[in-house]
Amino acid sequence: MSVINLGELSITRAGEMLHSGKVSARELVSMYLSEIEKENKGLNSYLEVFSDGAFAEAEKIDDHLKRGDQSLPLSGAFIAVKDNILIRGKTVSASSKILENYKASYDATVIKKLKEAGAVFLGRTNMDEFAMGSSTENSAYGPTKNPYDRERVPGGSSGGSAAAVASGLAVAALGSDTGGSIRQPAAFCGTVGLKPTYGAVSRSGLIAMASSLDQIGPITRTVRDAETIFNIIRGKDILDATSVEYPENKINKLSPIIGIPREYGLQEGFGMDKDVKDKFYEAVNIFKEHGYNIKDVSLRHTEYALAVYYIIMPAELSSNLARFDGVRYGLSERSATLLDTYINSRIKGFGTESKRRIMLGAHVLSAGYYDAYYARAQKVRTLIKKDFENVFREVDVLMTPTTPTPAFKLGEKTGDPLSMYLSDIFTVPANLSGVPAMSMPFGKVERDGKKLPVGIQLISPWFCEQSLFDAGKFLEKFND
């Protein structure tokens, strides 16, 4: 067995090595587990490692390979799973105290599909409680650290997943993205992160946050790996009525037109970091130099997207989190009356950010405020979606920075929720309108003597993920 650098391994490469017999799945699992053992204490990216299960799954893969069975498309996928996606028999807590001892009674559809394709699950990863946050600091189990600088956040809410992939503790990971929770941590950790088209991937078995925005997607080291996982997990599922049959190859232009929306921090505002902006234009120029047509475009209502998002998301999550009542499952503080059981269980089980957003949701939906907040937000959401419909008549792909800044410091924004929310400013419009978007690493900027990754976001029309993969694979060659 030759030396394998887990930090550089992709699903493609691991699959090749397994098929050629260079290494067995069992050996790779054992390498991952010893690396996790060494590194996880400092990073806190895994909340739990599935040692026994991973070996059992790896042995099955090895048996398949020994029999010369080439039918498993995902042999080579040693995957970390965000702690809000159900794996039968495993604890799934959404990084909340209220679900600390909850065990999943069924597999999420994405898990079922990945299992059938030959994936091995290494463990569950840390996140902001119920996916509410942009730094993983809202986890009830302590923050995850950024592998590039442990004084900094990995982003969130899928911070544990992104940090695991970035530090070679998994070849790929699953995350969920409601307002940027895959793409923002992918950007901060120098990995690829895809938020699929709304409805492309089943949400059955995902602990719901905001149901009109949530999507499950991959966090990977290469664009090709993101494509591989996406092609396996997508498709209609009877258990999720919002999932749809994925339309095959809608368009596939050889030379797509790339739109640069001027509202994404490129003219003024949003606290856009100059170095990140320079990197962004470096990437734009690469496309330009290679004959891509670049077009300056406008998405007029972008500046309202964050306000719309912070009305619609809490409204939906306050309803979704009503099920945590100390009666059905999870933490229960048994009290004198049923109402006290509800209240006491929720006081003890939810962290401050959850309470804040539940109350915010209750406020925007309450009588007297509904029209001013919720109804207005749903109307502006229509306008934001129309902006995308219009711009995609002119261009095939949009290109923006994923975040205005590189990873910020631990504790920097915890005292001021609004400033934390603003770090999602470039990612929420894709969730509001349902279009797919992918963040990919492009170069680094230096802060305090540490090199921090920069993320470029590509956005395409509904169900045109292929355009993201094609443009992404091209740009990937120039990432240093």
Added chain:
Amino acid sequence: MISDRDIKKLKELSRIDLGSKEEARIKKDLEAILGYFEKLKEVSVDGIEEMSFASEISVSAREDEETLSPPEIASQLVEAAPEKEEGYIKVKAVLQKE
């Protein structure tokens, strides 16, 4: 902008309670966040429909048929409840004698 009465009502609606320090903090945060929402007043929304569905394709309904899950599913779901009895989830009485 957010009164103590509002906070009391929101706590009731949300089925939560807050310590005094946490309450002061959340009240301040909610005020800042609601202040940020004022921005939306700049947008003209006359005649614009609310976006009630996120999906391009209309949500599909399934046939209204009875489908039976294996009995072990039901027992697993009940098993997850904090209090149960004879295959049922046990709940405190909702109505109480005065």
